[in-house]
Amino acid sequence: SHNVESFACGVSRLDNFLKYNAVSQGKIGGTKTWVAADSDRVVMGYYTTALFLCENENLDKKKYKKYGKYISGLLVAKLAVDKKHAGNKLGFYLLLDAFYKVNNDNVNPGSGLLIHPMDNKQELCDFYSRMGFHQLTTLDMDGQITMFISRKEIAKVIESYEEMPS
Numbered sequence: 001s002h003n004v005e006s007f008a009c010g011v012s013r014l015d016n017f018l019k020y021n022a023v024s025q026g027k028i029g030g031t032k033t034w035v036a037a038d039s040d041r042v043v044m045g046y047y048t049t050a051l052f053l054c055e056n057e058n059l060d061k062k063k064y065k066k067y068g069k070y071i072s073g074l075l076v077a078k079l080a081v082d083k084k085h086a087g088n089k090l091g092f093y094l095l096l097d098a099f100y101k102v103n104n105d106n107v108n109p110g111s112g113l114l115i116h117p118m119d120n121k122q123e124l125c126d127f128y129s130r131m132g133f134h135q136l137t138t139l140d141m142d143g144q145i146t147m148f149i150s151r152k153e154i155a156k157v158i159e160s161y162e163e164m165p166s
Contacts, residue, residue: 002035003042009080011118017078018046031077034097036090045081045090047098049074052114054136054146071136071148073110074102095131096161099154112150120145132157 004019022033025048035046052075076098081090102113115133117124125135125145132154133147149157 001041002037003040007043007046007080007082008084009045010083011080014078014080017048018043018080022046022048033078034094034101036094043082044085045094046078047076047080047094048078049098049101050077051075051110054114067111071111071114073112073114073148074098076113076115079115092131096158099149099158102151102154103158112148113154115147116144117147 004022007018008015018033022031025031026033031048031050033046033048035043037043051072053070053072055070076095079091079094081094098113102110113133114136115128117128120143125147128147129135131149133149136146136148
């Protein structure tokens with residue numbers, strides 16, 4: 001088990017999810033939480049995934065026509081980094097880990113990865129766009145932006161990082 005008590009990303013709903021709900025949600029199969037921890041098993045960051053289905057409204061119809069009216073995939077429902085580790089690209093590496101999981105047929109039965117930039121923050125939308133995500137719909141029923149990256153695009157992103165010199 002990991003030490004989550006000191007985790008503080010600055011957003012209470014993300015801190016509280018990790019501390020009070022992540023384990024129980026995982027046990028009932030609602031979500032799966034993946035953590036990055038130090039050698040003492042103290043959580044430095046985490047992300048949570050869940051299966052997801054949404055309408056394919058605003059994507060390029062030619063490029064994404066094979067998905068039909070709905071796109072299924074793995075949703076990154078939560079992604080947070082402890083403030084003590086902010087600025088060291090841990091969020092990037094957590095997202096890259098999610099890319100690897102989506103690229104693995106045993107983990108993801110869907111067609112790609114979906115994400116809702118928290119509070120529709122433009123800086124997060126820009127970050128996810130740079131990572132290859134495309135805005136799927138203007139707003140979902142809860143008023144959130146939904147962004148999507150296909151498995152094929154994820155494979156290209158992974159390949160580009162594997163080809164980078166160390």
